[in-house]
Amino acid sequence: MSDPKPEQVGPPIALLAGLSHRCPLRCGYCSNPLELTRASAELDTDDWCRVMREAGALGVLQVHFSGGEPTVRQDLEQLIACARDCDLYTNLITSGVLLDAPRIDALYRAGLDHVQLSVQGSEGKGADLIGGYVGGHAKKLEVARLVRDRGIMLTLNAVVHRRNLHQVDALFELALTLDAHRIEIASVQYNGWARRNLAALLPTQDQLEDLTKTLEAARIRLLGRLVIDFVPPDYYAARPKPCMNGWGRQFITINPAGLVLPCHSAETIPGMTFDSVLQSPLEDIWYRGEAFSRFRGTDWMQEPCRSCEFREQDFGGCRCQALAVSGDVTATDPVCEFSQDRAKIDALIAAAVAEPDAPYLYRGGT
Numbered sequence: 506m507s508d509p510k511p512e513q514v515g516p517p518i519a520l521l522a523g524l525s526h527r528c529p530l531r532c533g534y535c536s537n538p539l540e541l542t543r544a545s546a547e548l549d550t551d552d553w554c555r556v557m558r559e560a561g562a563l564g565v566l567q568v569h570f571s572g573g574e575p576t577v578r579q580d581l582e583q584l585i586a587c588a589r590d591c592d593l594y595t596n597l598i599t600s601g602v603l604l605d606a607p608r609i610d611a612l613y614r615a616g617l618d619h620v621q622l623s624v625q626g627s628e629g630k631g632a633d634l635i636g637g638y639v640g641g642h643a644k645k646l647e648v649a650r651l652v653r654d655r656g657i658m659l660t661l662n663a664v665v666h667r668r669n670l671h672q673v674d675a676l677f678e679l680a681l682t683l684d685a686h687r688i689e690i691a692s693v694q695y696n697g698w699a700r701r702n703l704a705a706l707l708p709t710q711d712q713l714e715d716l717t718k719t720l721e722a723a724r725i726r727l728l729g730r731l732v733i734d735f736v737p738p739d740y741y742a743a744r745p746k747p748c749m750n751g752w753g754r755q756f757i758t759i760n761p762a763g764l765v766l767p768c769h770s771a772e773t774i775p776g777m778t779f780d781s782v783l784q785s786p787l788e789d790i791w792y793r794g795e796a797f798s799r800f801r802g803t804d805w806m807q808e809p810c811r812s813c814e815f816r817e818q819d820f821g822g823c824r825c826q827a828l829a830v831s832g833d834v835t836a837t838d839p840v841c842e843f844s845q846d847r848a849k850i851d852a853l854i855a856a857a858v859a860e861p862d863a864p865y866l867y868r869g870g871t
């Protein structure tokens with residue numbers, strides 16, 4: 506099969522607008538890059554609004570305002586209003602700790618459709634320790650109530666790892682108490698800062714088996730009351746996840762400085778050129794940009810992916826993981842059982858679980 510031609514590629518479904526790398530929390534599982542964009546280099550309001558118009562014209566359906574912490578931007582209301590003017594569904598991905606009732610009212614009036622609120626655990630003391638922010642958990646509970654009081658849709662997002670996996674059932678109860686529509690239980694993706702904390706965060710096989718039972722029981726128990734999404738930890742899987750549902754197929758990410766990325770970790774790949782919204786229209790970048798064309802389709806694949814029956818399902822897995830573990834960005838994702846480097850993943854797992862008291866390193870700030 507040959508790679509799709511630009512005219513055969515559909516429009517992206519969703520735009521992840523990384524408004525700022527600034528964040529008051531210091532989560533050790535943060536997948537933002539080690540080199541954070543400084544506030545002075547962030548795109549301004551006019552540029553983001555132009556991006557929203559270009560995204561709407563391109564056919565994007567949803568905008569996810571993210572970061573860092575997107576509410577550090579005082580123009581967030583304007584950006585949400587711009588997105589809504591372009592008929593884009595708006596989702597705010599936030600830690601919540603900078604929000605209060607007047608700000609949530611302003612965001613709601615601007616047209617905010619949905620809030621995805623992160624929690625670091627099910628109870629205050631442990632959650633605040635993981636996030637490195639005292640009082641954060643209590644603030645999040647208050648924000649969740651303010652969001653639901655206004656009728657805004659709410660998803661709880663909990664990144665899970667060795668230090669909080671035992672709380673998953675309590676997280677479901679928390680989501681019900683807060684009247685959330687959905688909860689996302691997301692395993693740590695070991696990119697960016699999180700990679701430094703692999704030994705401190707990787708769960709054990711026993712923990713994962715317990716989690717599988719907990720999830721199966723909860724899905725039956727809570728059917729019709731709470732939507733449960735789960736992002737499994739791919740280190741323990743036999744085959745990789747379809748990273749971004751395929752490079753340049755559905756998602757477009759813009760970093761705080763305006764670089765357009767196929768995924769938010771792609772900046773870690775050396776030797777790649779990423780276009781900027783300050784220099785090129787979004788449509789040109791999506792259909793013809795060098796970075797988006799690089800791993801689109803299957804022509805770029807080596808064996809065993811090239812002739813594998815699963816290549817259109819997982820798209821060869823994660824390019825950043827291939828680079829980080831195999832040292833070759835075009836290699837099969839080393840998580841895959843068919844990869845010649847699967848033993849390296851097994852060695853990383855063995856080293857991590859042999860170090861149960863590995864230090865937990867907080868994310869550095871901007």
Ligand code: SF4
Pocket residue numbers: 528529530531532534535536537572573574600623868
């Ligand atoms: S993972 Fe934590 S530190 Fe990183 S951006 Fe999100 S809330 Fe901030």
Ligand code: SF4
Pocket residue numbers: 744745809810811813814815816817819820821822837838841842843844
């Ligand atoms: S060999 Fe490549 S395409 Fe086949 S399952 Fe592994 S990662 Fe997926």
